[in-house]
Amino acid sequence: MTTTGSSTSLYALKLSDILFLSLAVWLISKLVSRLRQNLNLAPLKGPPRESLIFGVLKHVNQAPDSGAVYEEWSAKYGPVYQIPGVLGSKRVVLMDPKAVAHFYARETTTYVQTGMSKSFIKRMFGNGILVAEGDSHKRQRKALTPAFSNTAIRRLTAVFYDSAYKLKTMWDGMIESNPDGQVIDVQSWMNRVSLDSIGIAGFSHDFNSLAGEASSVSDLFDTFAGLKPPPKTLISKMLAPLTLIIFLLGTVFPIVLSLPTERSKLMKKLRADTTEIADVLLGKTRKEKELGLVDEKGDRSIVGLLIKAEDPNSALRLSKEEISAQMTTLLLAGYETTSISLTWALVELCLQPHIQAKLREELSRVSGDPTWDQLTSATDIPYLDAVVQETLRMHPPLGETVRVAATDDVVPLSSPLSLSSSSSSSTTTSSSQTSGVAIPKGTSITIPIRGINRSEAFWGEDAKSFRPERWLENGAGIPDAAKEVSGHRHLLTFVDGPRTCLGKGFALAEFKAVLSVLIRNYTFEFVMDGEDKVPPKIEVHRSILPRPKIEGQQGARVPLRVRRV
Ligand code: HEM
Numbered sequence: 001m002t003t004t005g006s007s008t009s010l011y012a013l014k015l016s017d018i019l020f021l022s023l024a025v026w027l028i029s030k031l032v033s034r035l036r037q038n039l040n041l042a043p044l045k046g047p048p049r050e051s052l053i054f055g056v057l058k059h060v061n062q063a064p065d066s067g068a069v070y071e072e073w074s075a076k077y078g079p080v081y082q083i084p085g086v087l088g089s090k091r092v093v094l095m096d097p098k099a100v101a102h103f104y105a106r107e108t109t110t111y112v113q114t115g116m117s118k119s120f121i122k123r124m125f126g127n128g129i130l131v132a133e134g135d136s137h138k139r140q141r142k143a144l145t146p147a148f149s150n151t152a153i154r155r156l157t158a159v160f161y162d163s164a165y166k167l168k169t170m171w172d173g174m175i176e177s178n179p180d181g182q183v184i185d186v187q188s189w190m191n192r193v194s195l196d197s198i199g200i201a202g203f204s205h206d207f208n209s210l211a212g213e214a215s216s217v218s219d220l221f222d223t224f225a226g227l228k229p230p231p232k233t234l235i236s237k238m239l240a241p242l243t244l245i246i247f248l249l250g251t252v253f254p255i256v257l258s259l260p261t262e263r264s265k266l267m268k269k270l271r272a273d274t275t276e277i278a279d280v281l282l283g284k285t286r287k288e289k290e291l292g293l294v295d296e297k298g299d300r301s302i303v304g305l306l307i308k309a310e311d312p313n314s315a316l317r318l319s320k321e322e323i324s325a326q327m328t329t330l331l332l333a334g335y336e337t338t339s340i341s342l343t344w345a346l347v348e349l350c351l352q353p354h355i356q357a358k359l360r361e362e363l364s365r366v367s368g369d370p371t372w373d374q375l376t377s378a379t380d381i382p383y384l385d386a387v388v389q390e391t392l393r394m395h396p397p398l399g400e401t402v403r404v405a406a407t408d409d410v411v412p413l414s415s416p417l418s419l420s421s422s423s424s425s426s427t428t429t430s431s432s433q434t435s436g437v438a439i440p441k442g443t444s445i446t447i448p449i450r451g452i453n454r455s456e457a458f459w460g461e462d463a464k465s466f467r468p469e470r471w472l473e474n475g476a477g478i479p480d481a482a483k484e485v486s487g488h489r490h491l492l493t494f495v496d497g498p499r500t501c502l503g504k505g506f507a508l509a510e511f512k513a514v515l516s517v518l519i520r521n522y523t524f525e526f527v528m529d530g531e532d533k534v535p536p537k538i539e540v541h542r543s544i545l546p547r548p549k550i551e552g553q554q555g556a557r558v559p560l561r562v563r564r565v
Pocket residue numbers: 129130141198329330333334335337338341396397398401493494495498499500501502503504506507
C-alpha cells in the first residue's frame with residue numbers, strides 16, 4: 001500500500017515537474033525568440049507602449065477609425081514604423097507603397113497567417129484556401145480559379161439581376177400600401193440579395209431568403225450583427241465583458257480563443273451549420289451528376305467545378321475536407337463583404353443626395369439593365385463605376401492585413417527612412433537612415449488597408465470625403481502618390497499578390513448590377529425627424545466584419561426611407 005502510495009506521489013511529482021519544466025521551456029523559448037526578433041529588428045520609430053499587456057492594440061481596436069490612427073502615426077514616425085503589441089511583442093506597420101507591394105507579393109510564403117488568424121479561420125471556414133500556404137495554396141487557387149473567369153462571371157450576371165428583381169418585387173409590395181415611402185432596414189435586404197446570389201451562382205441552391213425563408217446561415221449572421229439576441233449561458237455572460245481582452249490575448253496565445261465566449265460558441269455553430277449546408281449541397285450536386293441531371297459541360301457553378309476537381313486522376317484533386325471548407329469560405333466571403341459594400345454605398349448616397357441624383361440620371365440614359373460588358377468597363381457607365389470604386393476605397397470590409405514573417409526578410413522602401421537611433425542593420429545607408437528594413441523571422445506585420453485607402457498622403461486633402469469624381473477625368477483625379485499603391489485600381493480593398501480576392505470580378509459585377517437596379521427604381525433618404533433635419537451619425541457595428549449602423553439602432557441596422565422613383 002505504502003509503496004503504491006509513494007510511487008503514485010512520486011509519479012505525480014514527476015508529472016508536475018514535467019509540466020512545470022515544459023511550461024518553463026516554452027516560456028523561455030518564447031522570450032528568447034522575442035528577444036532575438038527585437039534585437040534583429042531595425043530600430044524603427046513608433047508610438048510608446050500604452051499598456052504592459054496590450055501595447056497599443058486596445059487603442060487601435062477601440063478607435064472609431066483605426067485607419068486614421070495608423071495614418072497619424074505614419075505622419076509622425078514615417079511610412080514604416082513599429083507599434084507595441086501584446087506582452088512586449090512588437091508589430092511592424094508598413095505604409096510605404098514599395099514595402100507594401102513587396103509584402104503582398106510574398107504572401108503565403110514569406111508572410112503567413114498568424115497563429116490567431118489560422119485558429120480563427122480554421123474554426124470558421126475550415127481548412128481551406130484562406131489558411132493554405134505555399135504550394136498547397138497555389139494548388140487550391142488553381143483549382144478554384146476557372147470558376148471566377150470572365151466567361152463564368154458573364155454567365156452569372158443574370159443571377160445578380162434575378163436577385164435584384166426579386167428584391168424589387170418584395171419592396172414594391174411594401175411601398176404600394178405606403179405611397180409616401182416605406183422605412184426599410186436596407187442592410188438586412190442587402191444580406192438577402194448577397195446570400196441568394198452566392199447560393200445560386202455558387203451551388204445552384206436557392207436560399208430563398210428574399211422571399212423570407214429562414215436559413216441557419218442568415219440566422220447566425222444576424223446574431224453576429226446584433227439583430228437577434230444570442231442565447232446566453234451563465235459562463236458566456238461572465239466572459240462577455242472580456243471579449244476584446246480575450247481577442248487581443250489571442251494574438252499571442254491563440255488557445256484563449258477557445259474559451260466559451262458567446263462569440264466563440266457562435267463561431268463554432270456557424271462552422272458546423274455552414275459545413276452541413278456545404279455537405280448537403282455537395283451531396284445533391286454529386287447525385288445530380290450521377291443521374292446525368294447536371295449539364296457537365298455547361299455547369300460552371302463553383303460546386304460544379306469543385307466536383308470536377310474531385311476527379312482522382314486530376315493533378316488538382318482537392319480533399320473532401322478541402323472541398324467542404326472551400327464551399328464554406330465562398331459562401332461566407334461572398335455574403336458578408338458584398339452586402340456590407342452595397343449598404344455603405346446606400347449610406348453614402350443618402351449623405352450626399354446630389355450624388356444619388358447624378359447616378360440616377362446617368363443610369364436613366366442606359367437602355368435596359370447594363371450588360372456584363374458595360375458593368376465591367378470603367379468608361380461605359382463611368383459614374384456608376386466611380387461610385388462603386390469610391391465606396392470600396394472609403395469602406396474596405398477588411399480593414400487591415402496582419403501576418404507573421406516565416407523567414408528573415410528585408411523589406412525595400414520607396415525612399416530612405418529615418419531610424420530612431422544609429423542602426424546595426426546591414427542595409428543602413430547612413431548612421432540614421434535605411435533603404436530597407438530588416439524583418440526577422442517571427443515578426444508581426446500590419447498593413448493598414450483602410451489607413452492607406454483613406455490616407456491624405458496618397459489621396460490628397462479630401463481623402464476622407466466620399467467624392468466619386470476623383471475616379472473620372474481619365475484617371476486625372478487619382479493623385480500620383482496613390483498610383484504608387486499596387487492592388488486593384490490602386491486600392492488595397494481586395495489586397496494584392498497571391499492572395500488577391502478570388503471573387504473580385506464576381507463582387508464588382510454583383511455590386512454594380514444590384515446598385516443599378518436599386519437606384520433606377522428607388523430614392524433613398526435617412527429618416528430624419530424634427531425641424532433641423534440633421535442626418536444621423538453613422539457608426540460601425542463590430543460583427544464578423546465591421547458593418548455600418550445608424551446611431552441609436554440596436555445592432556447593425558440601417559433603416560432608410562425608400563420611395564419609388
Ligand atoms: C466587395 C466584396 C469583396 C471584398 C472587398 C473582398 C475582399 C477580399 C480580401 C481582402 C481578401 C483577402 C483575405 C486575406 O487576406 O486573408 C479576399 C479573399 C478571398 N475572397 Fe473576397 N472579397 C469580396 C467578395 C468576394 C466574393 C463575392 C467572393 C466569392 C464569391 C470572394 C472570394 C474570396 C476568396 C475565395 C478569397 C481567398 C483567396 C485566397 O486566399 O487565395 N470574395 N477577399
